Amino acid sequence: MAKIIHPVAGAVALTTIVSFWLSTALTELFASYGSVTMVKSAIPWGFLLLVPALALTGGSGFFLAKERRAGLIGAKIKRMPIIAGNGILVLVPAALFLAFKAEATEFDTAFYAVQTLELFAGATNIVLLGLNMRDGFKMKGRFRTRQPDRLNTEPML
Template sequence: MTKSLHPVAGATALLTIITFWTSTVLSELLATEAVVIAVKTTIPWGFFLLIPALAAAGGSGFALAKGRRAGLVGVKAKRMPFIAANGFLILIPAALFLSYKAGQVEFDSVFYGVQGLELIAGAVNITLIALNMRDGLKMRRGRLSAGDR
């Protein structure tokens, strides 16, 4: 089950973050203020999907690693603290702040400064999670090519 859970949870987390990021950019560039408000106030509700997906991906990855820290397993493990810290220290507080500000229709320089920080931090997490997914797929292909078919 862990072998199935890990890629599904990781993909769910990655797609959720991509959805948050893309929705933010598109609403800011192309949509009305009402749509921006809807997007920014809806994103925190997505945490009910994102946080369990990230926890499941991290926990199942830890279980699959079985204490190994060499090679791609180690590379993936080294990225995880940055992904978690970025999420808990920057992305979640920023999303909650922006949701509040949007709900108050306060689109000031502070809102856009935090919005810029959130987009940069989100792009970093998208990149790091995508790299972990790439490395996981490499590891899986390596096992399959070694005769596990």
């Protein structure tokens, strides 16, 4: 069961974070303050999906890893405290602050400073979760390297 839960929960978590990031970036760049307020107010509600997905991903990952801590599993495990710390210490408080400020229509320097921090922290988590997904695919043999064509001995021009 963990072999099914882990990739599904990981994909849900990564997709949720990417949707938060893209909706934030796109509304900030191209939409009205009303749209920004709507997005900033909706993101904390998305935690109801994101937090369980991340917990299931982490828990099932540790279960699947058993006692192994080397190689790709070790790399994935080393990234997890950064992802979790970034989420708990930066992203969740930033999202709550930004929702509060947006609902009060206070689009001031503090709002944009925290928004910038949130975008950088979110991008960091997207990259780290993407690396974990890539390593999971490698462990399952989904990414195979191409073998050179040994039959073709003619030099390419």
